[in-house]
Amino acid sequence: MSEKQLVGTKCNSCGKIMYPKRVVCSNCRARDLADIQIGDEGKLLTYTSLYATPEGIDQMPLVLGIVEFDNGVRVTGQIEDREVKIGDRLLPIWGLLRKGKGGKEVYGFKFKLSVGNE
Amino acid sequence: MTKFGRHDDKSLMDLLVEASIKALEDAHAERARIDSVYVATMLAGELTHQTCVANALTDQLGLLPASAQRIENGTASGSSAIINAYQAVASGVCDTVLVTGGEKMRHAPAAEITDWISTMTHPTAEYIHGVTLPSLAAMFTRLYMERYGVTREHLAKVAVKNHENALKNPYAHIHQKITVEGIYKSPESEINNPVISDPIRLYDCCPVTDGAASTVLCSAEMAKKMSAKAIKIGGVGNATDPLAVCERKDPIVLNALKEAAARAFKMADLKPQDIDLAELHDAFEILEFAESEDAGFFEKGTAHEALENGVTSLTGEFPINPSGGLKARGHPVGATGVAQVVELTWQLRGEAGERQVRRARRGFCCNFAGFANNVSAIILEGE
Numbered sequence: 001m002s003e004k005q006l007v008g009t010k011c012n013s014c015g016k017i018m019y020p021k022r023v024v025c026s027n028c029r030a031r032d033l034a035d036i037q038i039g040d041e042g043k044l045l046t047y048t049s050l051y052a053t054p055e056g057i058d059q060m061p062l063v064l065g066i067v068e069f070d071n072g073v074r075v076t077g078q079i080e081d082r083e084v085k086i087g088d089r090l091l092p093i094w095g096l097l098r099k100g101k102g103g104k105e106v107y108g109f110k111f112k113l114s115v116g117n118e
Numbered sequence: 119m120t121k122f123g124r125h126d127d128k129s130l131m132d133l134l135v136e137a138s139i140k141a142l143e144d145a146h147a148e149r150a151r152i153d154s155v156y157v158a159t160m161l162a163g164e165l166t167h168q169t170c171v172a173n174a175l176t177d178q179l180g181l182l183p184a185s186a187q188r189i190e191n192g193t194a195s196g197s198s199a200i201i202n203a204y205q206a207v208a209s210g211v212c213d214t215v216l217v218t219g220g221e222k223m224r225h226a227p228a229a230e231i232t233d234w235i236s237t238m239t240h241p242t243a244e245y246i247h248g249v250t251l252p253s254l255a256a257m258f259t260r261l262y263m264e265r266y267g268v269t270r271e272h273l274a275k276v277a278v279k280n281h282e283n284a285l286k287n288p289y290a291h292i293h294q295k296i297t298v299e300g301i302y303k304s305p306e307s308e309i310n311n312p313v314i315s316d317p318i319r320l321y322d323c324c325p326v327t328d329g330a331a332s333t334v335l336c337s338a339e340m341a342k343k344m345s346a347k348a349i350k351i352g353g354v355g356n357a358t359d360p361l362a363v364c365e366r367k368d369p370i371v372l373n374a375l376k377e378a379a380a381r382a383f384k385m386a387d388l389k390p391q392d393i394d395l396a397e398l399h400d401a402f403e404i405l406e407f408a409e410s411e412d413a414g415f416f417e418k419g420t421a422h423e424a425l426e427n428g429v430t431s432l433t434g435e436f437p438i439n440p441s442g443g444l445k446a447r448g449h450p451v452g453a454t455g456v457a458q459v460v461e462l463t464w465q466l467r468g469e470a471g472e473r474q475v476r477r478a479r480r481g482f483c484c485n486f487a488g489f490a491n492n493v494s495a496i497i498l499e500g501e
Contacts, residue, residue, distance in 0.1 A: 020243035020362055046264075046369070048256035049316040050248065054236060055229050057248045061316070064253050066364045074364035077247050086264060097246055106246050 006092040006109045008073060010036040019073050039069035041114055044088040047079065056099035056106075065090070067111055078110040089114035119460050120220075122291040122329035122448035130159070130166045130222040133330035134175050137453075138218045141332035142179070146345045152334075153212035154185040158199035158219035159452035160192055164234050165226045175218060185212075192238045192487030193401070194356075195219060196331070196455025197494030201354045203335045213340050219457070220330030221450035231326055235451075238488035240362040252323060254363055254489040255402035256315035261370045262404055263317065266419035270317060274302040275425055276403040277321045277445055283432055284442025286473035289457075291327045291448025322403045327448030331457035349463045352388065352480070352497040355381025361491050372412040374493040375484055379413040382495040388480065390414035393497070395436065395465060395475045397458040397483040400443040406430075409484055410438060413495065437475045440465060455485035459496060466500030 008019035013030035019038055024031055047065035063079040067090050078097060079090065090111040100106045120136050128136075134157065142148050157172040168174070172186035191198035196219035206212040223231055236250045244254075262268050278298055284290035301311040301321045311319045334344075341348035357377035360366050366373065383389060390413065398413075400406040407421035415436060416424050424430055430438040441447045441461040444454060462481035464470045470478075484495045 018365070020240060020365075026360070026365070046257040046261045048253050048260065048318075049313070050250065050253045050256070051312070051316075052232065052250065052252060052314045054232055054248055054250055062248050062253075064247065064249060064257070066257060066369065074369075076244055076249060076362065076364045086260075098248055100246070108242075108246060110247070 004094045006038045006075065007035045008038050009033045017071055017073050019075055038073050038075065038092075039071060041089055041091050042067040042069035042075070044084055044086055044090055045074065046086065047084055049082075054098075065111065075109070080110060080112040084113065089116050119289055119331035119453070119457055120329050121289050122327050122450060122457070124224045125222065125328040126225065130162055130168060130220055131171065131174060131178065133222060133328065134171070134218050134220045135178050137220065137330035137332035138175065138179055138216060141216065141218070141334050144345075145334035147214060147334050150214055150344060152181045152184050152214055152216050154203070154206055154215045155181060156187060156189055156199040156203045156215060156217045158189045158195035158217070158456060159221055160190055160195050161221060161223065161234055161451065162188075165231070166222050181216070191492060193235075193449075193451045194455055194485045194487035194492050194494050195452040196457070197483075197485035197496060198356065198455070200333070200335070200455060200459055200496060201356055201494055204351055204354050207335050207337055214334065214336040216332065216334055217456060218330060218332040219453040219455060221452040222328045223326050223450060224328050228326070238491070243362040243364065250315070251401070251489060252315040252318055255404060256318040258370055258408070258489070259317055259322075259402070259404040262408065265370065266422070268404070268407060268422045271298060271302055272422040272425065273322050273403045274298045276400065276406050277301065279425070279431055280400065280439050280443045280445040283440050283473055284446030286471065287442050287447060290442045290446055291325055291329070292442065292446040296321065318402060324401045324444040324449040327450045329448060329450040329453050329457070331453045331460050333456060333459055333463065347467050349466050350499045352499040353382035353384065353386030354494070354496050355379060355385065356492070356494045357381065358492050359490060361488070363489055370408065372408055372490045372493070374490055375409055375412045375495065378484065378493045378495040382497045383414070386497045386499070388497060393480050393482045394478050395440060395462075395481050396438050397441060397461050397481070398438055398443065399454070399484055399486040400439060400445050401449060401486065403445065405486070406438060406443065413482065413484060432473060432475065440470065440473045440475050455494060458483035458485060459498065462498045466498055
């Protein structure tokens, strides 16, 4: 799993970096786009502890947040740690997100606190 | 419109028929030729196992062979149907059209409803991560609190105001007087008002509701023939914003609303200060603040002060949600956008009874799909 990277899209025409991935640039509508790794670490912009969790999620509460990477790209995802605050540094990690329809396991990127935090 | 609430004994079609008949009677259009029927519903197939409801309703109402279509635009289906109907009349294609929105939801398990509502979010960047509408509202609320000093007490006061207004609205789902102490300050409030998605609690969210609302739109010429009480649609606007909330330039600025409102104001040739009252999409109480700011009624970050000063109460200078809003009138998703227009129509005619707003000449409403991914704004003008 270590080769998995959190990727977005970079527009080769205007340079905009986008997440989630797109086939048409949301800025200039060019279609000359390439995959790009989003970044190694970001900071927490906002978060919530969700108690009314959807089916297929075992954690209670489910901590969700919006993480802003140093290049300005933001990613919404689950956070493994219960205690977080705005501004915390977070790392993307690959893991089980939920069980989908029919019990199928859905994997993707989520976040954990970086060791660099105070 | 029908009473909003729980309707175990009525089908979705029963609700749509009841609301439609009331609207046709009100417009003195029982015998008028209806060119087209627009039916707004988000989850008819998913929750009530009936699709193609528009022709079913048209048939039930004896309006054959009128044109008929269903509008599904998430929780903004109602306002989208009105805007589509408006365009049909404004273009001259139709003279008189019926718009009916409805939803029957309460019979379904909460988890199923939450799941269907969550399907409005981005499938890979939000939904699969467990993101729900309350969790998006919670992250929005936390940023709003951080940046503008909005507190849980401010949110509680919006709920108290909207419940108070709904007590005067016989059509409202929730007829329950609440207090700031009961839902925020007291030890019991921890039990009465549990956390849904921190910092959002139960009373910061709208209920799940059954109901339908309906209105007749026609050309000015037809209005003179049919009813002396017609209200003018001054302007309409609809606009969109990135599906994934994290992609927005500023996650607590409602750009789709800004754009939709600007289009509606431009069409009506009016400014926010010309508006006397508003029906806003308070699916979560923080949205009443954010919408009233981004639509241009208050400076960004100051709507909670306006609430504190009584400006937005029923007797204030600029009443918001005299009907009780989504919070207390209820939110049968496909019906909401139509119900907002129905409420403004009654207000502008002076027919809103105990909740009548003084000097109600021009009204504004907005209706959201998803978490403000797709927003409609409508301006109505009385005499």
